[in-house]
Amino acid sequence: xxxxxxxxxxxxxxxxxxxxxxxxxxxxxxxxxxxxxxxxxxxxxxxxxxxxxxxxxxxxxxxxxxxxxxxxxxxxxxxxxxxxxxxxxxxxxxxxxxxxxxxxxxxxxxxxxxxxxxxxxxxxxxxxxxxxxxxxxxxxxxxxxxxxxxxxxxxxxxxxxxxxxxxxxxxxxxxxxxxxxxxxxxxxxxxxxxxxxxxxxxxxxxxxxxxxxxxxxxxxxxxxxxxxxxxxxxxxxxxxxxxxxxxxxxxxxxxxxxxxxxxxxxxxxxxxxxxxxxxxxxxxxxxxxxxxxxxxxxxxxxxxxx
Amino acid sequence: xxxxxxxxxxxxxxxxxxxxxxxxxxxxxxxxxxxxxxxxxxxxxxxxxxxxxxxxxxxxxxxxxxxxxxxxxxxxxxxxxxxxxxxxxxxxxxxxxxxxxxxxxxxxxxxxxxxxxxxxxxxxxxxxxxxxxxxxxxxxxxxxxxxxxxxxxxxxxxxxxxxxxxxxxxxxxxxxxxxxxxxxxxxxxxxxxxxxxxxxxxxxxxxxxxxxxxxxxxxxxxxxxxxxxxxxxxxxxxxxxxxxxxxxxxxxxxxxxxxxxxxxxxxxxxxxxxxxxxxxxxxxxxxxxxxxxxxxxxxxxxxxxx
Numbered sequence: 001x002x003x004x005x006x007x008x009x010x011x012x013x014x015x016x017x018x019x020x021x022x023x024x025x026x027x028x029x030x031x032x033x034x035x036x037x038x039x040x041x042x043x044x045x046x047x048x049x050x051x052x053x054x055x056x057x058x059x060x061x062x063x064x065x066x067x068x069x070x071x072x073x074x075x076x077x078x079x080x081x082x083x084x085x086x087x088x089x090x091x092x093x094x095x096x097x098x099x100x101x102x103x104x105x106x107x108x109x110x111x112x113x114x115x116x117x118x119x120x121x122x123x124x125x126x127x128x129x130x131x132x133x134x135x136x137x138x139x140x141x142x143x144x145x146x147x148x149x150x151x152x153x154x155x156x157x158x159x160x161x162x163x164x165x166x167x168x169x170x171x172x173x174x175x176x177x178x179x180x181x182x183x184x185x186x187x188x189x190x191x192x193x194x195x196x197x198x199x200x201x202x203x204x205x206x207x208x209x210x211x212x213x214x215x216x217x218x219x220x221x222x223x224x225x226x227x228x229x230x231x232x233x234x235x236x237x238x239x240x241x242x243x244x245x246x247x248x249x250x251x252x253x254x255x256x257x258x259x260x261x262x263x264x265x266x267x268x269x270x271x272x273x274x275x276x277x278x279x280x281x282x283x284x285x286x287x288x289x290x291x292x293x294x295x296x297x298x299x300x301x302x303x304x305x306x
Numbered sequence: 307x308x309x310x311x312x313x314x315x316x317x318x319x320x321x322x323x324x325x326x327x328x329x330x331x332x333x334x335x336x337x338x339x340x341x342x343x344x345x346x347x348x349x350x351x352x353x354x355x356x357x358x359x360x361x362x363x364x365x366x367x368x369x370x371x372x373x374x375x376x377x378x379x380x381x382x383x384x385x386x387x388x389x390x391x392x393x394x395x396x397x398x399x400x401x402x403x404x405x406x407x408x409x410x411x412x413x414x415x416x417x418x419x420x421x422x423x424x425x426x427x428x429x430x431x432x433x434x435x436x437x438x439x440x441x442x443x444x445x446x447x448x449x450x451x452x453x454x455x456x457x458x459x460x461x462x463x464x465x466x467x468x469x470x471x472x473x474x475x476x477x478x479x480x481x482x483x484x485x486x487x488x489x490x491x492x493x494x495x496x497x498x499x500x501x502x503x504x505x506x507x508x509x510x511x512x513x514x515x516x517x518x519x520x521x522x523x524x525x526x527x528x529x530x531x532x533x534x535x536x537x538x539x540x541x542x543x544x545x546x547x548x549x550x551x552x553x554x555x556x557x558x559x560x561x562x563x564x565x566x567x568x569x570x571x572x573x574x575x576x577x578x579x580x581x582x583x584x585x586x587x588x589x590x591x592x593x594x595x596x597x598x599x600x601x602x603x604x605x606x607x608x609x610x611x612x
Contacts, residue, residue, distance in 0.1 A: 170476055171546070171553060173560040232549070236542050240477070243538070247477060254479040262568060 013208055016245035024212050031209045035067050035197050042184045044195035045152045051075050052150040052192075054141050055098075055106070057091030057218040059210040060156030062098055064198050066213055068154065069102055075154070076105040080140050082133065083110075083117025084222065091218050098215065107148065109140050115292050122224065124294065130228045139288045143279055145192040157196045160203045163248045164233040166255060179263045182256055189271040190280035200249065319514055322551035330518050337515045341373050341503050348490050350501035351458045357381050358456040358498075360447050361404075361412070363397030363524040365516040366462030368404055370504050372519055374460065375408055381460070382411040386446050388439065389416075389423025390528065397524050404521065413454065415446050421598050428530065430600065436534045445594045449585055451498040463502045466509045469554045470539040472561060485569045488562055495577040496586035506555065 002011045002021035006029075011021035022030055038044070045051055053068065055061040055077040068075045079095045082088050092108070099106035111117060121136075122129045145153045162181070169177040187193040198206060210217050225231055240247050273279070274286035281287070308317045308327035312335075317327035328336055344350070351357055359374065361367040361383040374381045385401045388394050398414070405412035417423060427442075428435045451459045468487070475483040493499040504512060516523050531537055546553050579585070580592035587593070 171557050173557070173564045175564055229550075232546070236545065239542065240538070244535075251477050251479075258479045258481055262572065266568065 012212070015205070017241075017249055027208065028212055031201070031205065032067055032071060034200060035064075036071055038183070038200055039195075039197050042195070044154070044184055044197055045073070045193075047073055049074065049151045050149065051152045051154050052107075052141075052145045052148070053077050053154045054137070054156070055079050055095045056156070057094040058156070059207045059215075059217045059219075060158050060161075060198060060203070062094075062156075062215050062217050063206045063209045063213070064154060064156040065098065065104070066102075066215055067209070068197070069104065076107065076150070078107045078109065078141060078144060080109045080137055081111060082137075083112040084119060084224065087218070087220065087223055090220075094216055094218050107144065109144060111136065111140070114140075115288070116295055118224070121291065121295075125291075128228065129224045130230060133224070135287055136291075139279060139286070142190075142192055142194075143277075146190070150192060151187070152193045152195055154195050154197055156198055156206070158198050158201050158203050158206055159248055159252065160234050160237070161230075162196070162199050163237050163252050164230045166252060167233045167237060168229060175263060175266065176269060179260070179266070179268065182260055190273055190278070191271075199252065202248070318518070321511070323547075323555055333514065334518055337507070337511065338373055338377060340506060341370075342377055344489070344506055345501075345503050348501070350460070350490055350503060351379070351499075353379055355380065355457045356455065357458045357460050358413075358447075358451045358454070359383050359460045360443070360462070361385050361401045362462070363400040364462070365513045365521075365523045365525075366464050366467075366504060366509070368400070368462075368521050368523050369512045369515045369519070370460060370462040371404065371410070372408075372521055373515070374503070375410065382413065382456070384413045384415065384447060384450060386415045386443055387417055388443075389418040390425060390530065393524070393526065393529055396526075400522055400524050413450065415450060417442065417446070420446075421594070422601055424530070427597065427601075431597075434534065435530045436536065439530070441593055442597075445585060445592070448496075448498055448500075449583075452496070456498060457493070458499045458501055460501050460503055462504055462512070464504050464507050464509050464512055465554055465558065466540050466543070467536075468502070468505050469543050469558050470536045472558060473539045473543060474535060481569060481572065482575060485566070485572070485574065488566055496579055496584070497577075505558065508554070 002014050003009065004011045004023035004026050005021055006026040007023060009023040009025075012024050013027055014021045020030070051068070051073060053061065053065045053075055055065055057079070065075060065077055077095065077099055079092060081092055095106060098104075112120075115121075115136075116124075118129065118133050118136075121132060125132050141153055141155075166178075166181055169181065183196045183199045185191065185194040201209075237248055237251075269282045271280050271282060272284075274281045274289055275284050276289040277286060279286050279288070283290075285293075308320050309315065310317045310329035310332050311327055312332040313329060315329040315331075318330050319333055320327045326336070357374070357379060359367065359371045359381055361371055363385070371381060371383055383401065383405055385398060387398055401412060404410075418426075421427075421442075422430075424435065424439050424442075427438060431438050447459055447461075472484075472487055475487065489502045489505045491497065491500040507515075543554055543557075575588045577586050577588060578590075580587045580595055581590050582595040583592060585592050585594070589596075591599075
């Protein structure tokens with residue numbers, strides 16, 4: 001049995017990519033320090049900023065919220081109810097309970113009220129539902145964060161998410177997407193600053209943090225995620241990681257260190273405001289308003305409830 | 307059963323990434339045209355150039371030699387005897403027989419005479435043997451091509467080789483290696499021009515060409531290749547290819563179309579001449595001469611026999 005590297009107590013975890021065994025206390029300490037260091041390294045925000053964390057009810061976003069509150073950051077939550085039956089109901093309940101236990105503010109957006117639920121949209125759209133859903137979540141997150149006066153949006157994207165996306169964008173060399181693959185996306189042009197403080201933490205590391213902190217999170221995956229290419233890419237990258245621990249972290253950090261600065265120099269697509277809702281877009285009408293038009297719902301909107 | 311798209315005869319192959327079924331005659335025609343188009347697209351060489359093809363005895367290099375002779379190019383072969391027991395003996399025999407049947411010139415380099423066999427070098431070196439062997443082959447290929455007056459070196463690297471290498475260099479974002487990943491490496495600084503006319507052809511497509519042309523090739527893999535990371539990467543990429551035919555080709559061609567031009571602008575490492583053998587190198591003494599020094603064999607060299 002491995003002993004904690006810090007105190008020689010019985011370890012609860014061994015992190016092969018860091019060659020590190022830790023007990024419960026020192027794992028939590030290590031995790032918080034790593035999150036804090038990431039926030040500082042990329043100047044994501046400080047303790048004066050109003051930060052909105054996007055919570056889904058899963059291990060990543062709730063660990064992020066918990067960790068940032070523990071570190072003394074001002075942090076409210078936003079839950080987008082996607083209307084995916086039991087899964088969404090359970091997720092909402094878990095987020096509400098977490099917020100209550102922390103005496104924290106949780107805003108909620110009802111997608112069904114504002115346009116339509118994801119299952120209805122899935123029927124209408126041909127493209128993969130994960131791509132559609134991601135686009136919608138980004139839209140509402142940005143819009144409500146700005147309307148509610150938040151300076152920063154924090155999301156729980158972990159190392160596995162980020163490397164799967166990086167891999168996907170690399171396979172097709174989507175330079176516009178690759179250019180946006182960075183732990184901080186600056187504010188401006190109608191965008192609120194977006195940060196990913198957990199980008200160095202693996203899924204397993206977040207799950208262990210949530211478990212050791214006694215956080216109640218939704219363990220089931222979104223029922224629509226099955227068969228998604230991101231799931232397949234995660235599986236492939238995990239095969240490599242198992243043989244060569246540290247590959248994922250190096251893949252991502254070397255990209256942002258060596259390649260991102262080069263891509264950033266290349267000209268980008270100009271951003272304007274959607275002529276219907278005013279949200280930032282590269283077209284005249286943004287993709288969500290185009291979706292709404294197809295739903296024949298016009299562009300009437302609801303306000304988030306808190 | 308699928309019918310040939312060109313003549314409706316019984317097809318011998320279906321190429322999912324091209325959605326193309328072809329009979330024997332039209333497959334061979336398609337293959338030769340694709341090789342010829344690649345040579346022209348990248349201005350690799352023309353019928354006035356003296357070209358040296360690096361042959362290993364495998365399906366790729368012998369298909370390349372056969373295809374280029376069929377297309378009317380001037381093409382001699384170079385076989386490097388790596389001294390890997392039965393495998394090398396068989397490979398040499400197959401290359402010699404092919405050359406004889408085509409009345410073509412085959413040069414041979416005896417690695418053991420000039421420095422040491424790959425099995426001996428493997429014992430001495432800690433790094434992966436495939437990387438060591440690749441370096442040695444590139445060295446001798448360039449040196450003998452230049453000494454023998456060839457203007458171009460053609461190698462049988464196929465799409466599976468190239469995408470596995472691209473994937474490996476992408477995982478660690480080795481910009482210097484990525485910059486050199488292109489189907490044509492120009493002559494200059496002591497380097498003979500190097501081209502890869504089969505970079506768009508998959509392993510299977512080359513194997514089928516060799517089979518349909520009745521080429522006798524060595525089917526066994528190099529005994530040292532087992533467990534190599536390139537083999538692992540080929541396996542992973544093939545899993546993706548199977549689900550999404552065309553992914554490999556797009557991964558490589560989009561890289562050279564979109565990313566390579568950007569990387570090319572970045573400054574490179576200066577190339578000088580090795581102070582021992584005169585071959586191009588980024589150091590004072592090239593890596594092969596450093597290896598030789600460690601073997602205490604000095605830098606005496608043999609000439610290729612033909």
